[in-house]
Amino acid sequence: MIERTASPRLECDLPDGLLAVRAAEGDEDSFAVxxxxxxxxxxxxxxxxxxxxQDAEDAVQDAFVSAWRRLPEYRHSAEFRTWMYRITVNRCLTMRRRRLSPLSLNTVVEPVAGDAWSQPDRSAERDAATVALTRALAELDAGQRICWILREVQGLPYREIAHMTRTSEPTVRGRLFRARRSLQEAMGPWR
Amino acid sequence: MALDDPHTRPPEPPEADGPRTGSAAADVLPFPGDQALPCGRLLSRVWEQAQDEAPAADPHTVSCPHCREAAEGLATVNAATRALRAVDPPGLHALADRVMNAVRTEVGLGRLLPLADPDRDLRITESAAAKALRQAADGVPGARAATCRLTSAGEGTDIRVTMTLVAMLDRPLPERVHQVRRAILHSAGQDLGLAVTAVDISVVDVLEPWPPHPGAGIRTGGGA
Amino acid sequence: MTTVDPTALLGVAAEAALGVPGVTGLQPRLAHRLAAAAASTRTHPASHRTPPEAGVRAERAPDGSGWHIEVRCVLAEGRRAVDVARTVHGRVRTAVISRLAAPEPVTVTVTVTRIAARYDEP
Known part of the structure; x- marks a missing residue:
């Protein structure tokens, strides 16, 4: 049965941990929140x-469905948000590997598009700075890009980023520095 | 265009893995491309401080023109980052529905419990019954249900409910637990038609105010 | 002759169940849901609805002594589940019996799979 997902009344004010407990017992509405x-x-x-x-949507959908399946064994040692980041990052890395594999039988292998977000129907509402930043991000080395996104857009701690990218904290800091340097050069010179 | 993956790349240069020590001018250059500012501070460290720490955390950077200039060099990137955070990514609005449709495709019925009609074969899934009983518990101010399991209690249609709660500590717990028990029994009878004969409740955690920042746009309160 | 098309019984039972106030839908079995999901595309996720009969099962008892009907219902919040289920039970049984060419025993199981919350419209 296809159903609309709207806002249930009471669940909206519950913290993530409690919603995850309920979802683990099969409460779909809590999971929807x-x-x-x-x-x-x-x-x-x-x-x-x-x-x-499109790949991003697929990755996030897969990550959520995988989380739903694994919720019964989610032990709350990490916050739900962090747990979801880990699953999503892993999913994205897997998709990148698959897409970049020379043996891939995909009929369409898309390059990483610099203007991924500037779809024609959306460009009007897209801030020019955002487009420029997205372009600059696409030029970054993949390891630097993921560290920069997790830190500067998502605000995760270094330790968490190191864990997700399977590197060390100093490596994360080094990649961040190089990412900042490249983005700064791409976006605007020293004043 | 860089298409490599962190897993397939060669490791970082060894010097990048060195420990990150303080902000002292004596630091070696740990990152390729790093540079020392005229005041002796490393650019990488100044940027880290500017991005991560409270503005007045380090007296030196507050007063040093070189550090300030270096930090301001990221202003354009920072402004664009804020814009990026504020923009809804494409596909966002359809995503939740897609996810939930995919999830519902997978949901099995789980355990079935008899509704309180001895003459007919009427059943309800444990998840549907638990949802109604959790909602009833949520209606008690200062209490929120966590887990809720239902099992057959002996013969016939008798049901035992085992619930864990989180509760605020502003009032005595026994009183609150009593209210929750009554709410569960009432809902089981009135909303479901389930013959609940035993209710085990344990309080497992303290309910903290949520959301942590009032005015975050999430409605609080509620309760039937 | 007591030969009855089971598909016809499914339709009759589904219609009877869906006509009961408080029933918002019938819960398709997993196989139907998986088939619908496989057929579904990103652009038209709502275009592959499973038929309501997918929420009903009709089986002849192994000894040929009658029919067993199972209905899986999704209810709306606001009515007592047991009362709605009882009404579904009665109406489905009556509808199926009326469809049989000759009198045969009919047993019915009603399963409430979900109670859909009343949502705030955004």
């Missing part, structure tokens, strides 16, 4: 990582 609460930041993350809005 979590999905609505986190899809914006996860989709931004996936868009930045994959550079293609």
């Amino acid at each position: 979590l999905v609505r609460r986190h899809s914006r930041s996860l989709l931004t993350l996936a868009c930045c990582m994959l550079g293609n809005p």
Whole structure:
């Protein structure tokens, strides 16, 4: 049955942890609140990582469905938000690998588009600065890009970023520095 | 265009893995492309401070014109970052519906419980019943249901409810638990028609005010 | 002759259940939902609706002594679930019996799968 997902009344004021407990017992409406609460930041993350809005949507949908399946074993050692970031980042990395594999049988292998967000029907509402930043991001080395997005757009702690990207904190800081340097050069010179 | 993946790349240059020590001028240049400002501070460290720390955290950077100039060099990028955070990514509005349709495709019925009609074969899924009972518990001010399991209690259509709660501590817990028990029994009888004969409630955590920042746009309160 | 098309029984039972106040839908079985999901596309996610009969099962008892009907309902919040289920039980049973060519025992199981919340429209 196809149903609309609207805002249930009471669940909206519950913290993530409680919603996750309920969702783990099969409460779809609680899970729907979590999905609505986190899809914006996860989709931004996936868009930045994959550079293609359609792939990003697929990645985030897959991540949520995978989370739903794994909720019964989610032990709340990490916050739900962090747990979802991990799943989404892994999903994006898998999709990138698949897309970039020379053995891929995909009929259309899209390059990472610099203007992924500037679809024709959206360009009017898109801030020029955002487009420029997205372009500059697409030029970055993938490792630097993911560190920069997780830190500067999503605000995650260094330790968390190191864990997600399977590197060390100093490596994360080094990549961040190089990403800032490249973005600054691309976006505007020293004043 | 850089298309490599962090997993397939060669490791970072070894010097990038060195420990990140303080902001002292004695730092070696840990990152390729890093540079020391005329005041001795490293550009990478000044940027980190500017992005991560409270403005007045370091007396040096507050007064040093070189550090300030270096930090301001990121202004354009920062403004664009704020704009990026504010823009809805494409596909956002359809995403929640897509996800929930995919999730609902997978949902099995789970355990079934008998409704309180001894003459007919009427059943309800545990998840549907638990949802109604959690909602009833949520209606008690200062209490929110966490887990809720229902099991057959002995013969016939008798049901045992086992619920965990989070509760505020502004009033005595036994009183609140009593209210929740009554709400559960009432809802089981009136909303569902379930013969609940036993209710086990344990308080597992303290309910903190949510959302943490008032005015974040999420409605608080509620309750039937 | 007591030969009855089971598909016809499914339709009759589904119609009877959906006519009960408080029933908002019938819950399709997993196989139907998976088929619908496989057929669904990104651009038209709502265009592949499963038929209401997918929420009903009709089985002949192994010894040929009668029919067993199972209905899986989604209810709306606001009515007592057991009362709605009881009405569904009665109406489905009556509808199926009326459809049989000759008198046969009919047993009915009603399963409430979900109680849909009344949503605030955004």
